[in-house]
Amino acid sequence: MSRETEAVLQLISQHEDQILTEWQQEAGAASTRITDANRRAMRGEAEDMLRALREALQAGGDPDQFQAAAWGSLRQVLEALSRSRAAQGQSAGDTSVFVLAFKRPVFKLIQQKFSSDGVHQMGIVWVVSALVDRMAQWTVATYQHTREEIIKRQQQDLLELSTPVIKLFEGVLAVPMIGTLDSSRTQIVMETLLEKIVETGSRLAIIDITGVPTVDTLVAQHLLKTVSAIRLMGAECIISGIRPQIAQTIVHLGIDLQGIASKSSLADALELAMAQQGFTVTRNK
Template sequence: MNNEYQALLATLRDDESTVVEGWLDEARISEPGVRRSAQAEATDILRLLREALQADGDPARFEAPVWTPLRDMLANLSRTRAAKGQSAGETSLFVLSLKKPLFEALQRRMAADPVAMSSALWALSTTADKLAQHTVGTFQLAREEIIRRQQEELLELSTPVVKLWDGVLAVPMIGVLDSSRTQMVMEALLQKIVETGSELAIIDITGVPTVDTLVAQHLLKTVTAIRLMGADCIISGIRPQIAQTIVHLGIDLQGVQTKATLADALSLALKQTGWRVSRSSGVSADV
């Protein structure tokens, strides 16, 4: 191990509690509960850093196996803070706040040897930068994973499969219909058809802003899949503008039942499934 890292290791071993307190002060963590949690994190980070240096780990080769425990600790720190909504800057600032208390501890230890102290401070600076860089990188990956998961959850919430009546399902579509969303809708709808034994599904596109050739192809694929499962399909929400667009684009919807509103589609679905609805007043109304 180089002499500069030996000095850093000695400081981590002898002045750990002082460095941890200075680290939290520099990071401006004062609320008692938060400070206790951050103190445990800081202590673990310093312990793992000390163990890696004791094993002759070179911070320049931070991807080496000897640094794995510390990398994992920093990755967990990033994921936890990303889940709490903190930014990458806040997370890296916490790690970089380690520099000042370690600088001060090294200066006190090596005041009599300015040349050696300069080398030790540079070693400390590059080591802390490595930790911060790894933290930012893993934070970004963790944040992207959270965003991806939230997008999937929003897609699922925006395309629920609703049971309107015995044997009748409906999927109200809202927003842009793309390939991934079509696949998700198709899988959820087909699974629900199997679970409920439904004979008919209504796809309501009232909330779809525009229908182009690609959207129409997605709808037709979904209709085909539903029919392969032995059920039938009605597309509702065909507004005048959408009807004109479909005609202008020359999209062939022959063989696909369409209705202007979800209410009209439900009325047709009940008729096709043999239901008859009567008013409570005693006046019978065939649906």
């Protein structure tokens, strides 16, 4: 352990309460939304970080090697802090400002304790500044990764919500599709529909593409794969929503939909499905 690092360890060990109090005040002054609950949470976060920092320094952690095992506990505390704040809707800047606020009380102590040795004082300041900067950078990196995970999960949820499988009546399911049909969405549709076929024992599925803006070769291939998977499960499929423009495009692309029942509207597909299932509809006079 270097002389400067040892001095930092002594400062945070001997003046923990003072550092925590002034750190909280500095972070609170930089925050635009602070409540009593925020203050209590901030105090707990600061205590966890300071404890992990002290343990890392006691274990001989080199501030220049922040990826080393000695700093593992501190990195975990920073990651938990960043994830928690990201889930609360706070920005990466808010979290970074909180971590950087640690500098002020420590610099104040360094100035008081080592004013007689300017060279040593500057060495300690440099160690603290470099270390806290790395801590702040770690929270930003974790925040970005967490936000990416949240966005991916939300996108997955939206995909699932945008492709519901509806049971129309006994033995018949329907999947209304809206928007662009790509590989990931097709996979979700296929998995959800096949699971529903097994769950309900349905023998017929209607895939309605009225809300699909365009049909190209890729979209058609996705549809054919879905139909093939449905047939492997022992069920049949009707594609509805074949508008004149889509019909022309399919013919122009040379896509073979032979053997697959298709209708121009969902109402026509429903009528065909009822006929295939042996249902008849009569109007009361």
